[in-house]
Amino acid sequence: MGRIATLKMASEIAGIDVNKFIEDIKNEIARHRGEAANPQDKNQRQIELKNIIKDLHRGVPFEEVKKRFDELIKDIDASEIAAIEESLIREGMPVSEIQRLCDLHVNVFRDILNSKPSVSVPESHPLYMYQRENRELQSLLQRIQSLIPQVTDKNPSLINELRDLIIKIQDINFHYLRKENQLFPYLERYGFTGPSQVMWGIHNEIRKKMKEVLKLIDEDKIFEAVESIPRLIVMLSEMIFKEENILFPTALNLLSDKDWDEIRKGEKDIGFAFIGKSNEAEKSDSKVYQNKEAGVLNLSTGVLSLEQLDSILTALPVDISFVDENDEVRYYSDNKDRIFPRSPGVIGRKVQMCHPPKSVYIVEKILNAFKKGEKDVAEFYVKLNGRDIHIRYFAVRDKSGRYLGTLEVSQDITEIKKLSKEKRLLEWE
Numbered sequence: 001m002g003r004i005a006t007l008k009m010a011s012e013i014a015g016i017d018v019n020k021f022i023e024d025i026k027n028e029i030a031r032h033r034g035e036a037a038n039p040q041d042k043n044q045r046q047i048e049l050k051n052i053i054k055d056l057h058r059g060v061p062f063e064e065v066k067k068r069f070d071e072l073i074k075d076i077d078a079s080e081i082a083a084i085e086e087s088l089i090r091e092g093m094p095v096s097e098i099q100r101l102c103d104l105h106v107n108v109f110r111d112i113l114n115s116k117p118s119v120s121v122p123e124s125h126p127l128y129m130y131q132r133e134n135r136e137l138q139s140l141l142q143r144i145q146s147l148i149p150q151v152t153d154k155n156p157s158l159i160n161e162l163r164d165l166i167i168k169i170q171d172i173n174f175h176y177l178r179k180e181n182q183l184f185p186y187l188e189r190y191g192f193t194g195p196s197q198v199m200w201g202i203h204n205e206i207r208k209k210m211k212e213v214l215k216l217i218d219e220d221k222i223f224e225a226v227e228s229i230p231r232l233i234v235m236l237s238e239m240i241f242k243e244e245n246i247l248f249p250t251a252l253n254l255l256s257d258k259d260w261d262e263i264r265k266g267e268k269d270i271g272f273a274f275i276g277k278s279n280e281a282e283k284s285d286s287k288v289y290q291n292k293e294a295g296v297l298n299l300s301t302g303v304l305s306l307e308q309l310d311s312i313l314t315a316l317p318v319d320i321s322f323v324d325e326n327d328e329v330r331y332y333s334d335n336k337d338r339i340f341p342r343s344p345g346v347i348g349r350k351v352q353m354c355h356p357p358k359s360v361y362i363v364e365k366i367l368n369a370f371k372k373g374e375k376d377v378a379e380f381y382v383k384l385n386g387r388d389i390h391i392r393y394f395a396v397r398d399k400s401g402r403y404l405g406t407l408e409v410s411q412d413i414t415e416i417k418k419l420s421k422e423k424r425l426l427e428w429e
Contacts, residue, residue, distance in 0.1 A: 054088070086194040119248045126183070126263050127248050129272060133175045134240045136274040140169050141233050148229060153222045162225075163217045168274070170210050172236070175273040176203040182263050182270065183251060190254045199242065206235050319410040322396070323351045325403055327367060339389060339410050351406075370395035371403050388414045 121127045144165050151158045180203065184196040209232045216225035255263075295306050304312070313320060313333045319340060320333040329349050332342040351367075352360050369375040370393075379392040394407045 086192065088194070090194070116245065116249070118244060119252055121252070124264070126178075126260055126267060127252065129267070130175065130178075130243065130248065133172070133273040133275075134244065137169060137172055137175075137236060138240065140165055140274075141236060144169075144229060145233060148226055151222060151226055153220070159217065159222060163214070166210065166214050166217065166229075169236070170214075171273045173207065173273070174271045176207075178267050178270050178272075179203075179247075182266050183247075186255055186259050186263060187251060192250065192254060199239075199247065202235070202239060206232070206239065209235060317411065319408075321408040322405055323367075323408070324405040325371075327351050329354065330405070339384065339412060366393055367406060370406055373401065373403070387412050388417055 119127060119131070121131075144162065147158060147162050147165070151162055153159070179196075180200055184200070187193075187196055209228070213225055213228050213232055216222075216228065297304050297306065297309060314335055316333065316335070318333075319335060319338050319342075320331070321329065321342065322331040324330045327350050329346050329351055332346065334342075346354060352363055355363050366375075366378045369378075376395045377392065379390065382389045382391065389410060390413045391408070391410045394409065396404045396407050398404055
């Protein structure tokens with residue numbers, strides 16, 4: 001239109017005030033985009049919805065909150081609900097607090113979410129596999145639910161079936177791992193961080209609950225296990241609801257086709273729930289990440305600068321040395337506290353010359369076995385100045401199996417050998 005007349009000229013021809021004309025155009029564009037015609041109205045709705053969630057966390061009865069919600073909104077969508085959680089976290093509400101009452105405030109939105117059509121994607125889309133896994137999980141949960149009233153400590157066959165089912169549903173961990181390591185990172189690029197943190201926390205609660213139930217069964221505490229299983233079923237079922245009514249629609253709205261293609265390629269390295277992991281042959285050889293900047297290395301699973309790579313190798317709590325296919329030393333990590341001293345003079349030296357004559361035959365034996373493809377690992381344990389040292393040699397090969405050299409990794413395992421229990425808390429002094 002600008003080629004023919006200005007907005008002012010067009011409004012005069014139509015007999016409309018220019019400001020109203022501009023506002024009408026904005027509203028029409030918003031309507032086609034599916035946006036709220038009046039941003040102020042949408043912002044006010046967001047504020048009121050956040051207040052509803054805050055009231056839930058303050059202990060206001062659910063029925064009262066639900067009534068206010070029903071009066072407020074009729075057309076809320078999944079992305080708006082996700083945005084509310086995101087905003088609350090940015091305003092300072094702890095992720096743990098949102099996680100604690102997540103089921104409660106999702107229930108506020110349940111009716112409106114259930115009225116929305118489910119996500120529909122082709123079989124090649126990553127979300128299709130998530131949905132397929134959810135259907136399989138629901139089928140398993142239904143079978144577990146039907147078993148609970150029949151299981152007693154006098155029914156060993158049913159106990160065994162129940163145990164097998166609990167083991168099987170633990171496969172959902174592959175589903176959660178793909179979300180955590182593939183889907184969430186892409187969502188975070190678009191500022192969707194809070195809800196994914198909440199969901200990750202719930203994943204861990206589910207994992208813990210599954211282990212607890214299985215432990216009770218293995219300890220023959222059948223009554224306690226049967227008492228705990230309904231809560232586990234609820235946790236898993238609620239996660240399915242959150243995924244399919246909030247996470248998946250939001251992700252489909254935010255991510256580009258290129259994002260989904262990259263997600264799909266990376267998923268095969270993690271595996272899938274209930275249908276088995278992908279075959280090694282199916283894994284993508286393509287480099288998802290590419291960067292043309294000078295001093296940047298495009299690795300098979302990421303991009304690092306030379307400085308980053310060198311710092312990572314130096315920070316590892318192990319000594320590393322690399323000998324190429326011609327038995328020449330090409331690299332060693334200059335760690336702060338190396339177990340075996342190294343100096344720049346060793347670079348380019350034949351590895352046989354780096355060992356005492358009496359042990360050269362062992363070095364030759366290892367290298368020959370690696371070059372022939374007969375062995376891939378050799379390891380030794382030694383005492384050095386009262387410390388326990390683990391020394392390992394690894395054959396390094398390219399994707400075709402061609403020998404590229406040998407990697408030596410030495411580690412002080414004295415303190416590691418003393419570990420006897422889990423340590424999950426940070427105990428800095």
